Amino acid sequence: MCGIVGYLGHRExxxxxxxxxxxxxxxxxxxxxxxxxxxxxxxxxxxxxxxxDLENCVEKQISKNGNLGIGHTRWATHGVPNDVNSHPHTSNxxxxxxxxxxxxxxxxxxxxxxxxxxYSFKSDTDxxxxxxxxxxxxxxxxxxxxxxxxxxxxxxxxxxxxxxVDKNSPEEIIIAxxxxxxxxxxxxxxxxxxxxxxxxxxYTKNAIYLEDEEMAIIKKGKDIKIRKIKDDSLVDPYVQQLxxxxxxxxxxxxxxxxxxxxxEQPKAINDTYRGRLLREExxxxxxxxxxxxxxxxxxxxxxxxxxxxxxxxxxVAEYIFEDLARIPVEVEYASxxxxxxxxxxxxxxxxxxSQSGETADTLAAIKxxxxxxxxxxxxCNVVGSSIARETDAGAYTHAGPxxxxxxTKAFTTQITVLTLIALRLARAKGTISSSDxxxxxxxxxxxxxxxxKALQADAHIKEIADIYKNVSNFLYLGRGYNFPxxxxxxxxxxxxxxxxxxxxxxxxxxxGPIALIDENMxxxxxxxxxxxxxxxxSNIQEIKSRKGKxxxxxxxxxxxxxxxxxxxxxxxxxxxxxxxxxxxxPLQLLSYYIAVMLGKNVDQPRNLAKSVTVx
Ligand code: G6P
Numbered sequence: 001m002c003g004i005v006g007y008l009g010h011r012e013x014x015x016x017x018x019x020x021x022x023x024x025x026x027x028x029x030x031x032x033x034x035x036x037x038x039x040x041x042x043x044x045x046x047x048x049x050x051x052x053d054l055e056n057c058v059e060k061q062i063s064k065n066g067n068l069g070i071g072h073t074r075w076a077t078h079g080v081p082n083d084v085n086s087h088p089h090t091s092n093x094x095x096x097x098x099x100x101x102x103x104x105x106x107x108x109x110x111x112x113x114x115x116x117x118x119y120s121f122k123s124d125t126d127x128x129x130x131x132x133x134x135x136x137x138x139x140x141x142x143x144x145x146x147x148x149x150x151x152x153x154x155x156x157x158x159x160x161x162x163x164x165v166d167k168n169s170p171e172e173i174i175i176a177x178x179x180x181x182x183x184x185x186x187x188x189x190x191x192x193x194x195x196x197x198x199x200x201x202x203y204t205k206n207a208i209y210l211e212d213e214e215m216a217i218i219k220k221g222k223d224i225k226i227r228k229i230k231d232d233s234l235v236d237p238y239v240q241q242l243x244x245x246x247x248x249x250x251x252x253x254x255x256x257x258x259x260x261x262x263x264e265q266p267k268a269i270n271d272t273y274r275g276r277l278l279r280e281e282x283x284x285x286x287x288x289x290x291x292x293x294x295x296x297x298x299x300x301x302x303x304x305x306x307x308x309x310x311x312x313x314x315x316v317a318e319y320i321f322e323d324l325a326r327i328p329v330e331v332e333y334a335s336x337x338x339x340x341x342x343x344x345x346x347x348x349x350x351x352x353x354s355q356s357g358e359t360a361d362t363l364a365a366i367k368x369x370x371x372x373x374x375x376x377x378x379x380c381n382v383v384g385s386s387i388a389r390e391t392d393a394g395a396y397t398h399a400g401p402x403x404x405x406x407x408t409k410a411f412t413t414q415i416t417v418l419t420l421i422a423l424r425l426a427r428a429k430g431t432i433s434s435s436d437x438x439x440x441x442x443x444x445x446x447x448x449x450x451x452x453k454a455l456q457a458d459a460h461i462k463e464i465a466d467i468y469k470n471v472s473n474f475l476y477l478g479r480g481y482n483f484p485x486x487x488x489x490x491x492x493x494x495x496x497x498x499x500x501x502x503x504x505x506x507x508x509x510x511x512g513p514i515a516l517i518d519e520n521m522x523x524x525x526x527x528x529x530x531x532x533x534x535x536x537x538s539n540i541q542e543i544k545s546r547k548g549k550x551x552x553x554x555x556x557x558x559x560x561x562x563x564x565x566x567x568x569x570x571x572x573x574x575x576x577x578x579x580x581x582x583x584x585x586p587l588q589l590l591s592y593y594i595a596v597m598l599g600k601n602v603d604q605p606r607n608l609a610k611s612v613t614v615x
Contacts, residue, residue: 001075002101009190013069020199028075031086036066046086072099079124091135102160176215258404266448309407313414315484355410357385465593474501478526489587496595529555530576
């Protein structure tokens with residue numbers, strides 16, 4: 001959470017920082033701020049609200065000149081989102097400024113100590129404590145800014161990605177990382193810093209990703225120096241070539257990133273299995289699985305850890321791993337798992353699923369599992385992310401950058417990767433016949449075309465959205481493989497339209513939610529032909545008797561549900577285990593259109609952030 005951007009070079013820093021902050025707004029958007037060094041002064045402007053609000057403030061408040069600057073878009077942890085709590089924060093002397101993503105856990109004791117030494121604080125933030133701690137160290141020991149940052153960070157408990165500037169060292173930015181991501185773009189005699197590479201991809205493809213417990217001293221006209229925070233020792237920088245391009249992070253004519261990403265799913269799924277699913281040879285090739293096949297085959301069980309939408313993908317995977325590969329699976333919220341003293345043995349495989357690869361709870365769950373001897377496999381979308389690096393092996397989803405805060409293509413590509421793994425293991429274990437395996441490969445290959453077909457219901461779904469946009473509650477029901485889809489459908493609606501929605505296993509409805517059903521309650525029921533169809537039809541009858549409004553997601557050509565439901569949305573036929581890849585599509589579109597019709601900010605829903613780097 002929180003996005004940070006910085007620039008040091010020969011260009012005007014302001015437009016680079018503002019544009020960069022807009023690209024990072026998915027990380028948090030309740031306040032924003034900037035510090036620009038114009039050669040003499042450190043000019044700071046900050047405000048509650050979005051980056052667009054910051055632009056207005058800058059116009060009125062400060063000069064936009066300067067070749068050095070840092071900017072921040074915030075997701076509040078300590079202190080409400082207001083102007084004062086916004087970053088950058090300055091030290092008492094006004095000489096130092098900082099932007100910070102993360103939490104300083106021992107800020108309270110540090111603050112008391114600093115107050116006792118005469119420091120005063122304007123904000124409620126932990127960040128203002130850190131910058132004054134740095135100032136205190138710097139002054140007491142007469143140090144350069146880089147050294148002061150290093151010493152101060154050794155007194156800090158918590159997580160951070162920070163950038164610090166010093167009015168007295170106007171050609172220098174100090175950055176450091178522990179637990180929150182930080183990338184450095186290296187241009188021609190210029191440097192960019194950012195929480196991910198998107199703010200600088202049009203300027204350079206060369207990037208260094210700082211590792212945990214590392215800091216960098218970035219000076220104009222000099223080589224970057226990377227040091228270990230702990231002992232100040234030098235580290236050799238590893239410069240990577242970035243693969244993303246500008247087009248991938250733009251809206252390309254769509255009104256919102258979310259809609260673009262929904263429509264990207266046929267390609268994203270195809271990209272995810274390309275080179276891995278070799279139908280003609282009837283094999284699945286995944287290096288991360290092949291290299292660790294023995295471990296997978298000897299595993300007593302698989303424990304899946306994840307959060308949010310990724311957790312829902314994990315639930316789908318539970319069905320498919322148990323069904324095809326006959327390996328027992330448990331799916332855990334990473335946030336619960338990490339604090340639960342779970343029983344983990346060396347014969348367990350932990351699969352961590354994360355779009356961003358930065359979710360703090362998932363990362364902590366991985367560390368715990370590793371410390372207990374489990375083999376940890378990552379399923380991530382962001383290449384080089386913390387989770388991708390922390391896991392023993394893994395498989396990327398290749399969905400491309402996902403910018404809309406509500407996850408869409410990440411979900412379907414996660415299911416694609418997990419299906420490939422399950423199939424590969426099933427083949428190796430002999431729990432699937434060769435003909436069934438071939439059939440699966442064929443069906444999987446047809447999924448992108450079928451997703452395209454499912455997307456054609458767009459206009460019809462828009463009409464349904466218009467009918468129900470003003471209700472206060474929604475219920476989503478599904479069974480088997482489509483139970484997690486019901487959860488995901490409800491989550492999507494909650495996230496972006498703020499309508500209360502619950503997902504339930506269809507049969508559980510009668511143990512509670514049925515009490516909510518009346519003529520005002522829309523109920524989305526996933527009732528595809530494969531998978532307990534008759535049972536779900538009975539559930540639909542039960543809803544109908546209570547006058548609930550039924551929106552059925554059905555297989556093309558369905559007759560029975562058509563007669564019972566108020567609306568139906570058709571998806572193409574496929575295998576039951578692959579049906580989540582199709583049934584999810586209309587639910588994404590339904591929540592998208594409802595949110596748009598309600599005038600909500602679809603890509604940046606209130607209180608949410610895409611990359612949850614705090615626990
Ligand atoms: C946040 C996002 C969700 C996402 C979840 C887990 O809540 O808003 O869209 O599913 O974090 O994120 P991850 O990056 O680990 O998949």
